[in-house]
Amino acid sequence: MTLRVLKLWDAAKLDGGAKGADSKEFVPRRNGRLQFLSDHHTLVGGLDSTMSSGVLCFWDTEAGRPRRAFSNLAPWVMARVSPDEQSFAIAHPDGVVEILSVTNQTVLATLLGATNEVRNIFFTPDGRRVLTGTHGGLKDRGGVYWGDSVVRLWDAKSGRQLQATNLSAKVRGMTMAPPGATFAVLLDDGSLEVRRTLDFALVFRTHFNVKSAAMAFSPDGRVLAAGANFENEVGVWDLSTHQRRFTLRCTAAVNALAFTPDGLTLASGGEDRKVKLWSAETGQEMVTLPQAGPVNQIAISGDGRILAAGTSGSTQYRINLIRPPSFDEIAAVEARERTEVMQP
Numbered sequence: 618m619t620l621r622v623l624k625l626w627d628a629a630k631l632d633g634g635a636k637g638a639d640s641k642e643f644v645p646r647r648n649g650r651l652q653f654l655s656d657h658h659t660l661v662g663g664l665d666s667t668m669s670s671g672v673l674c675f676w677d678t679e680a681g682r683p684r685r686a687f688s689n690l691a692p693w694v695m696a697r698v699s700p701d702e703q704s705f706a707i708a709h710p711d712g713v714v715e716i717l718s719v720t721n722q723t724v725l726a727t728l729l730g731a732t733n734e735v736r737n738i739f740f741t742p743d744g745r746r747v748l749t750g751t752h753g754g755l756k757d758r759g760g761v762y763w764g765d766s767v768v769r770l771w772d773a774k775s776g777r778q779l780q781a782t783n784l785s786a787k788v789r790g791m792t793m794a795p796p797g798a799t800f801a802v803l804l805d806d807g808s809l810e811v812r813r814t815l816d817f818a819l820v821f822r823t824h825f826n827v828k829s830a831a832m833a834f835s836p837d838g839r840v841l842a843a844g845a846n847f848e849n850e851v852g853v854w855d856l857s858t859h860q861r862r863f864t865l866r867c868t869a870a871v872n873a874l875a876f877t878p879d880g881l882t883l884a885s886g887g888e889d890r891k892v893k894l895w896s897a898e899t900g901q902e903m904v905t906l907p908q909a910g911p912v913n914q915i916a917i918s919g920d921g922r923i924l925a926a927g928t929s930g931s932t933q934y935r936i937n938l939i940r941p942p943s944f945d946e947i948a949a950v951e952a953r954e955r956t957e958v959m960q961p
Contacts (some may be wrong), residue, residue: 658923710853
């Protein structure tokens with residue numbers, strides 16, 4: 618299906634039955650990486666309750682309030698819920714990662730060995746292993762955070778370290794493919810690497826002058842998108858051929874990327890205060906959704922009905938819940954507009 622560029626999605630143009638949650642908002646102060654649970658409406662993220670403590674919230678997006686919260690955590694909390702949703706891994710500033718029970722917050726396992734702050738945590742789909750990487754580390758005398766280049770794989774039950782590798786440059790960002798067999802890292806030297814999860818063997822490497830932590834795998838793990846802040850571009854690679862499919866030209870630095878569950882659409886967000894939806898097949902821009910501030914995070918529910926966009930402002934961090942239009946809805950709006958233009 619050929620789609621022309623739609624510069625602005627007007628939710629009012631949708632039929633009443635298709636109209637969705639286009640403007641719900643939550644207002645935490647700061648947020649860790651957003652994650653939807655399997656019920657498609659629980660959104661997990663952390664926030665600072667004070668400058669010295671944080672809270673991990675399980676937000677009920679339908680009710681617009683936290684369903685449950687875990688307090689007395691470190692500020693700027695980084696957490697990840699396990700695939701069975703019975704536990705969650707949470708990083709402490711000293712590099713220690715704990716796996717806690719969702720039921721009663723008791724410690725199930727402790728991952729010891731990282732010397733810098735862990736800013737990336739991923740469970741394998743079977744929940745048996747945890748992949749971690751640092752992004753920022755211990756403060757030097759000037760108060761600046763410096764990252765290292767160590768990625769580690771752990772046994773989730775015992776906390777035993779299974780693998781560790783020191784990469785060629787400091788890690789800026791990291792993500793795991795949904796099938797769990799591979800993961801990608803963005804390095805400080807501007808390179809992008811894809812490695813096997815179990816043995817860290819290199820699968821693919823390219824140089825994209827990457828200075829962003831924004832990247833995302835397609836649901837099947839065969840396509841990888843990564844943003845380069847300096848050039849305001851997003852590269853999209855077909856990992857079966859190791860060829861770049863296309864490059865998206867954005868109007869500002871890209872901070873966040875996410876694929877829809879069907880793999881047909883790629884969402885991007887950045888400093889231009891917009892969420893954009895692109896065709897993952899052609900790279901054509903389809904929809905632009907203006908936001909209140911720069912977009913730092915994007916998460917999409919498993920049924921594709923809710924897109925959560927984390928935006929920053931001068932005093933607040935806001936999560937906007939958007940119902941992204943489907944391909945069929947975009948086509949219907951286009952057809953309606955063509956009919957209106959043709960009418961005398």
